């Protein structure tokens with residue numbers, strides 16, 4: 001119901017209200033369910049993207065990028081054309097009636113074309129192909145609501161091609177990434193193992209082995225999990241990663257979905273084993289936080305807009321008391337910028353009280369107030385978000401203090 005509420009009925013920390021107040025993004029009728037990112041919002045998006053890429057780079061993932069428009073034949077093969085057609089956007093090429101193009105709703109099938117572009121041997125596995133792909137899904141406009149249900153989705157997606165005997169190890173690695181990422185925000189991830197449904201395809205032997213690999217990986221990591229019996233996908237069991245936000249709402253964000261047949265069989269994916277025989281790998285569809293849009297919406301609401309330092313669009317604001325200190329204030333801002341800090345200089349002709357209030361409303365982690373004393377002594381008066389006035393220190397000491405936080409997450 002919440003999605004249907006008018007803006008003025010939304011709670012204070014609703015991400016749509018915060019998005020507007022903090023000047024992060026907007027939605028417009030000309031593109032229902034697709035956010036227009038403003039410069040400050042894009043800064044959050046970019047930092048998250050950077051973190052996702054850093055995780056991938058450190059953990060042996062290779063980044064790919066596949067086309068947004070693909071012929072419908074791809075989705076006929078995957079089965080989506082039959083079962084999911086109304087949820088996709090597609091059109092006939094105006095100059096070629098025989099060509100129907102689909103705006104991709106997922107990256108999965110296309111990753112197999114990269115995999116299949118060359119012969120793969122057992123030595124190439126696990127092959128971890130990551131893609132931060134822009135996807136479009138035909139959500140009904142009545143169901144759209146801010147960042148939680150969008151038509152345009154950006155996923156932190158990866159497809160890991162593995163030998164069945166490598167699944168357990170690989171899932172353990174995925175769990176490590178998830179643990180590190182979520183705990184970095186202070187979230188406690190909760191794990192659910194979804195098992196073989198009625199509609200399952202594939203052999204019982206494969207399913208048993210697959211479910212065992214997933215539960216073994218969780219057990220080895222000493223992770224407690226619940227079992228959602230018969231709630232797996234028809235093509236394989238999965239681990240779902242949930243978190244509770246500050247309002248006790250449960251979100252399913254990450255997944256490690258095992259695929260025993262859909263991609264491998266439909267797209268004829270194979271590798272040659274030690275004996276030169278052709279074998280079918282399994283595929284792990286993996287997402288750490290899922291959709292960028294939804295995750296940013298959740299973070300905004302969870303932190304009530306006061307994002308962690310590394311994600312804050314403006315990290316430090318420098319506030320002048322009057323114009324006589326402007327030269328020093330410019331110097332301070334320049335030093336901070338040089339140290340890789342996102343800094344904003346507020347030298348408006350307003351009272352310092354008003355400047356502090358307004359910048360605090362913007363949830364900026366640090367405000368540096370510059371008056372005559374500070375300019376003379378080459379110091380800064382620090383106001384920390386949530387703590388208020390924390391005293392006067394020299395600029396170098398402040399730089400040393402915040403540089404510790406700069407890379408706190410990724």
Ligand SMILES: [Zn+2]
Pocket residue numbers: 106107108159285286
């Ligand atoms: Zn996938």
